[in-house]
Amino acid sequence: MKARVAQQAEQSTSKRRAALTRESILEAALRVCAPEGGGQLTFSRLGKELGADPTAVYRHFRDKDELVLALTELTVAEGVELARATLPDGPSGDWRGWLTVTAESIRASYLARPVVAVLAAARTTASPAETSSFEQLISVLHRAGLPVLEAAECCRQLVDLTLALTQYSAAFSALDPATQAKDEAAWAVKYAMLPESEYPLLHESTPRLTELFRDDTEVFRMILATFLDGVALRIERTRQG
Amino acid sequence: MKARVAQQAEQSTSKRRAALTRESILEAALRVCAPEGGGQLTFSRLGKELGADPTAVYRHFRDKDELVLALTELTVAEGVELARATLPDGPSGDWRGWLTVTAESIRASYLARPVVAVLAAARTTASPAETSSFEQLISVLHRAGLPVLEAAECCRQLVDLTLALTQYSAAFSALDPATQAKDEAAWAVKYAMLPESEYPLLHESTPRLTELFRDDTEVFRMILATFLDGVALRIERTRQG
DNA sequence: CGTCATTGTCAACGGCATTGACAGACCCAT
DNA sequence: ATGGGTCTGTCAATGCCGTTGACAATGACG
Numbered sequence A, B: 001m002k003a004r005v006a007q008q009a010e011q012s013t014s015k016r017r018a019a020l021t022r023e024s025i026l027e028a029a030l031r032v033c034a035p036e037g038g039g040q041l042t043f044s045r046l047g048k049e050l051g052a053d054p055t056a057v058y059r060h061f062r063d064k065d066e067l068v069l070a071l072t073e074l075t076v077a078e079g080v081e082l083a084r085a086t087l088p089d090g091p092s093g094d095w096r097g098w099l100t101v102t103a104e105s106i107r108a109s110y111l112a113r114p115v116v117a118v119l120a121a122a123r124t125t126a127s128p129a130e131t132s133s134f135e136q137l138i139s140v141l142h143r144a145g146l147p148v149l150e151a152a153e154c155c156r157q158l159v160d161l162t163l164a165l166t167q168y169s170a171a172f173s174a175l176d177p178a179t180q181a182k183d184e185a186a187w188a189v190k191y192a193m194l195p196e197s198e199y200p201l202l203h204e205s206t207p208r209l210t211e212l213f214r215d216d217t218e219v220f221r222m223i224l225a226t227f228l229d230g231v232a233l234r235i236e237r238t239r240q241g
Numbered sequence C: 001c002g003t004c005a006t007t008g009t010c011a012a013c014g015g016c017a018t019t020g021a022c023a024g025a026c027c028c029a030t
Numbered sequence D: 001a002t003g004g005g006t007c008t009g010t011c012a013a014t015g016c017c018g019t020t021g022a023c024a025a026t027g028a029c030g
Helices: A022-033 A043-050 A054-059 A064-086 A095-111 A114-120 A128-143 A148-173 A177-192 A200-214 A216-240 B022-033 B043-050 B054-059 B064-086 B095-111 B114-120 B128-144 B148-173 B177-192 B200-214 B216-240
Strands: none
Touching: A022 A043, A022 A064, A022 A114, A043 A054, A064 A095, A064 A114, A064 A128, A095 A114, A095 A128, A095 A148, A095 A216, A114 A148, A128 A148, A128 B200, A148 A216, A148 B148, A148 B200, A148 B216, A177 A200, A200 A216, A200 B128, A200 B148, A216 B148, A216 B216, B022 B043, B022 B064, B022 B114, B043 B054, B064 B095, B064 B114, B064 B128, B095 B114, B095 B128, B095 B148, B095 B216, B114 B148, B128 B148, B128 B216, B148 B216, B177 B200, B200 B216
């Protein structure tokens, strides 16, 4: 009864009354979620961006959760696409490069919309784009010498590591600038006042640590590198016996 | 109906009539944030737990942010304390055990109050408890053979890794059970329906991956192990050259 | 004893997601 | 064309949330 003309009739000529579509709403939402779009994703902001009543969105998404899920799916898909564009088509022996590119692509997509990353929290999307990317990751590690199951475990680790660290960074950059500045200042002051006698090592490292405070991306790269060193070790062990 | 806690009338200096104290509020908040305390930390819930008007809390904390910050500081301190209780007093050559215990202690403290973990997001606390723990971590890695700066970098990596993954887990367990179940079901269905011809490796790994879906803690342990393998490699390299 | 700061209560405000009633526009079969 | 049925946008209202300002009760102190 419901769900009449599923989706075929209206896209050819004039949209009957479709000022808003799922796509146009998602686009507007992505605009709102951009780092320069201002802190929050809210129905009223979305309505303003669309030039429509905020509640009109409910005609296309059951609730905010559904909207957020669609946004994360879009974001992941974009990340996967970005990775695909960077990576070679055929198989590659460079497993390390492959994993690195994939992780950093997904991270980049999320960081382009910190708000989405924050709202996505730990929701699992299981989008189709993700699937084939995952299969390829396993394949690359398997070719590198890992048994299938172990390769799959490593991939799961990589994905969790990437998503968790990315959302961690996103949460910070989604904070309002005042709070960000306050936190950073508090941190700097505290480290500057550390008594050298009591914390000699920390005192010596302060400049480097302060440098890293600002640079989430650098920290992510370092963690990823260390993690991949661990994977390399596992591969080597497997090969030897 | 005023459930008064009869524990005042102490303290040497001026103490008017403190039915509520910073400490009693924090305790109540921790109770609310416990996994079985029900989903959210809210002023009205807090007020109910205290048997007082919700807005009374504002007499002791400027706003919710300050309350949350205090809670995170408490949580981190508890984690550090837990680690201290487990670890030997003196120096230890077992750097790997040291790092593992520290990371898992902090994780355990946060997971005992998922709500705090979620609200803390990426706020930096720079509490005193944290500081000495950090100094010790650097010391342990330095003794293991790493230059001071490199040891400090590794510690920073470890902390970020731990906090990010913990908040990632906490975010999921802070979701209402219905959503959790729905997400898990969606994931399971999707993986069960994967065509073997297109995704042979994924298909083969499905049982293991499904097992890991539920077991955040196991995944964390694996990631930590892989990461520490990477650190071991770095230590070895330093020693040799 | 009177003054004053402290602290709990209460009512109110604005922002948020969500809902239900309504109205115009479109489609199709009559 | 016409009239029901259906989409889709609008509007008003609800309930929860954090936060604020006015008020009242309490104790401390000169």
